[in-house]
Amino acid sequence: MEKYVVGIDLGGTKICCAVADLKGNIKAQTTLATLAHEGEGAVLARMILAVETVMKEINAPLEDIKAIGIGSPGPLDAEKGIIVTTPNLPFKNFNIVNPMTERFNVPVYLDNDANVAAIGEYLLGAGKGTKNMVYVTVSTGIGGGAIVNGKIYRGNTSNALEVGHMTIVPDGPRCNCGNLGCAEAVASGTAIAKRAKEAVESKAETSLKNYENVTSYEVFVEASKGDKVAKAILDSCLNYLGITVANIITSFDPEVVIIGGGVSQGGDVVFDKVREVVNTRNFKTMADSCKVLPAGLGTNAGVVGAVALAILETESV
Amino acid sequence: MEKYVVGIDLGGTKICCAVADLKGNIKAQTTLATLAHEGEGAVLARMILAVETVMKEINAPLEDIKAIGIGSPGPLDAEKGIIVTTPNLPFKNFNIVNPMTERFNVPVYLDNDANVAAIGEYLLGAGKGTKNMVYVTVSTGIGGGAIVNGKIYRGNTSNALEVGHMTIVPDGPRCNCGNLGCAEAVASGTAIAKRAKEAVESKAETSLKNYENVTSYEVFVEASKGDKVAKAILDSCLNYLGITVANIITSFDPEVVIIGGGVSQGGDVVFDKVREVVNTRNFKTMADSCKVLPAGLGTNAGVVGAVALAILETESV
Incomplete structure (x- = not known):
């Protein structure tokens, strides 16, 4: 039974x-x-x-x-x-x-979805064994979930950890939500693709030119091949992602921040940059004690999270 | 007994x-x-x-x-x-x-101090009856504490809610902590005073000129008398304070954000501006459901907080 x-x-x-x-x-x-x-x-x-x-x-x-x-x-x-x-x-x-x-x-x-993914990572993925952790998903948008003292933290209106709509650049580009300079507007996969599209349509010399509907995936590919414009776009957007993560660490002081979603599949180039920004912007004790890890659950994350x-x-x- | x-x-x-x-x-x-x-x-x-x-x-x-x-x-x-x-x-x-x-x-x-003040406000002050609240103190520096599910939230290294060192302006002025554009560097009493000093030492036409060691208090006084430079300084710094509070609401989705410390004694000019920014930058459901209130405990807050x-x-x- x-x-x-x-x-x-x-x-x-x-x-x-x-x-x-x-x-x-x-x-x-x-x-x-x-x-x-x-x-x-x-x-x-x-x-x-x-x-x-x-x-x-x-x-x-x-x-x-x-x-x-x-x-x-x-x-x-x-x-x-x-x-x-x-x-x-x-x-x-x-x-x-x-x-x-x-x-x-x-x-x-x-x-x-974001809370379920956070719980999945907490019980069965990269957050196993922690008590306080934050999960951030970076793809079309940016979302998140937090485990606080071993429980999911939902907040007053079930909207806690809407970290994609934290202001990162006060006068930055307009976000879909209407606000200016949200994390989602400067650091999501959509933001990376938008910057690439601007570059393609400009006079910038970039191998991105070959693409009609450029996505963040192509930016990662061309950057890895050495394209300077693609590299600069990633450097800028991932810097903002790093600031987003640093602000999360400053607020929640968690044991680990886990990053999932399409952009996280950029691998070392993503995690090295985020880690660099965290080390620069966070108090040393907090930066040293907080891991920044890729999500541990793969394509099955949704259903595994629901189980969790x-x-x-x-x-x- | x-x-x-x-x-x-x-x-x-x-x-x-x-x-x-x-x-x-x-x-x-x-x-x-x-x-x-x-x-x-x-x-x-x-x-x-x-x-x-x-x-x-x-x-x-x-x-x-x-x-x-x-x-x-x-x-x-x-x-x-x-x-x-x-x-x-x-x-x-x-x-x-x-x-x-x-x-x-x-x-x-x-x-x-910040956690104790948060607990005091939660049990005996402006946060009475809530389950999730954040306390922010704005004076020389900016600090904070959060009550999460009825308990103080300390995080992994006891540094949670170091909200004064959240990055608000990525390329902003240098903070004492070494980072650029922290809330404390753009929105604290010290930041307000620093902007005033720059104005006094410049060719700006301002009634602040009369002061040698200008403090944030004088900026509030001169702004209330109509001095345009003082008003512009407050508008800018309180906008950044509003962004700080908006980011806290986005992350914690609390029932109330309580603001204490010297700058909060600026009264309506402070709370009206912070509320305006929150209404602009936060999701409507979150902004509507989250109060922004002045601290309820007066000069005795320290010892009352310790009791709490x-x-x-x-x-x-």
């Missing part, structure tokens, strides 16, 4: 579902198309089907489930179990937790 | 000590000169004497003390009870908690 937890990574195109033992070892996994256009009820039914499928796969009755964790794009109300709204899913102010609880008769926990959410919330009951 | 807590505010010039009931109502209070030059033992003896004095004043035996809280300038190691070093006190890597515990046979808690430390730590045991 109660031998497993189930994690669901709810995305706009697919629903990933995994069953794991109470230590987080995945026993079976399935992926279904979300088919968001079919509406709230249909997507909910497929989430339920996914749970039933993985339990059938390990030949275990539904009674063996101890808890279910759901990771979803936000904004959402984690405490109430409500998905407020999200561009690629049909749910509008939809309580996703209640019908799941009713169906499976176990505690169901909901949290946003179920484990962490069950433990802290 | 165990009817009182004692708070000690340890300063470079004086030791303030108060005894309070378990709700924080001060019953008696005394102040002794620190006489720091007499060394560690002598100052410790005077701290003990101060505790004995306040207990005698209310005619209660020492056995009626439940816990003692000590607020001290940092850096210090709160968990171990050690004052690492501080410019105006004789203690160097000195465990102040052990001898106090031995003398009074009760739990003794130590924390730095004793109460909070006793409660959470």
Whole structure:
């Protein structure tokens, strides 16, 4: 009885579902198309089907489930179990937790992608063994989650660690949120690509010129080949990412900052620069005692994080 | 038995000590000169004497003390009870908690000024009734403390909420810590005074000219009289203070940010500007749900905070 937890990574195109033992070892996994256009009820039914499928796969009755964790794009109300709204899913102010609880008769926990990833890294990834850690994801946007005294920290409106919207350059470029100089506007993958596009469209001499729709990936590639313009773009954007991380360290004084998301896959060039800025800008004791590490969970991070959410919330009951 | 807590505010010039009931109502209070030059033992003896004095004043035996809280300038190691070093006190890597515990046979808690003030505001001041709040002190420097889920948050090296050293202007003026553009270098009382001094020494037409050693206080006075240069200085520095507060809200999503310290006594001009920046830069839901309030504890804040430390730590045991 109660031998497993189930994690669901709810995305706009697919629903990933995994069953794991109470230590987080995945026993079976399935992926279904979300088919968001079919509406709230249909997507909910497929989430339920996914749970039933993985339990059938390990030949275990539904009674063996101890808890279910759901990771979803936000904004959402984690405490109430409500998905407020999200561009690629049909749910509008939809309580996703209640019908799941009713169906499976176990505690169901909901949290946003960044928090779920933070919990995953904390329990099963690069943050294992820490008590206070911050996870930052850097891709199209910048988001984050913090573990404080061994628990996810959500804040007053479930928006804590919106670090992508920390002001880094007071008079910097306009962010999608309307503010000027947010971390997301100067240090995200989108920001890197935007700078590259400006360079391509200018008279700058750069090998980036070959690309029509330049992305941050191409900037990393051309910089590694020695293109000076690409290198300068990375140097500038990663400097701002370093300041973002340094400000996080100054505020939270964590044991580790874990960086995930597409930009983190730039590897050493990213982590060396961030580390350099942290060493320059943070108090020595804080910089020395805080590791800056790449995320430990790979492409499976979403569903592993959802599993970890179920484990962490069950433990802290 | 165990009817009182004692708070000690340890300063470079004086030791303030108060005894309070378990709700924080001060019953008696005394102040002794620190006489720091007499060394560690002598100052410790005077701290003990101060505790004995306040207990005698209310005619209660020492056995009626439940816990003692000590607020001290940092850096210090709160968990171990050690004052690492501080410019105006004789203690160097000195465990102040052990001898106090031995003398009074009760739990003794130590924390730095900013955390103690945060706890005081949380239990007995403007933060009463909240679960998550951040306290920011803005005077010569800028410091802070956070209550997270009802407990003080110290971080990994006891340096959490060093918000004065958050980078606000990446290429801004040099901070005393060595970094560029820290909040403290652009938004503290010292920063305001420095800008005023530059103005006085320039050809700018300003009524600040009358002062030789201009302070932030004079800038507030002249700005209130309509001096344009003083107004522009305040507008700029308080804008940066607003960004600092906005970044804190983005990171911690607290119910309230409480601002204390000398600069906060500028009143509406300070709080109106900070609020304006928060409304501009923060997500609407976060800005709307987070109050920005002046500190509720007055000149007695240090010793009241030490009393609150004793109460909070006793409660959470």
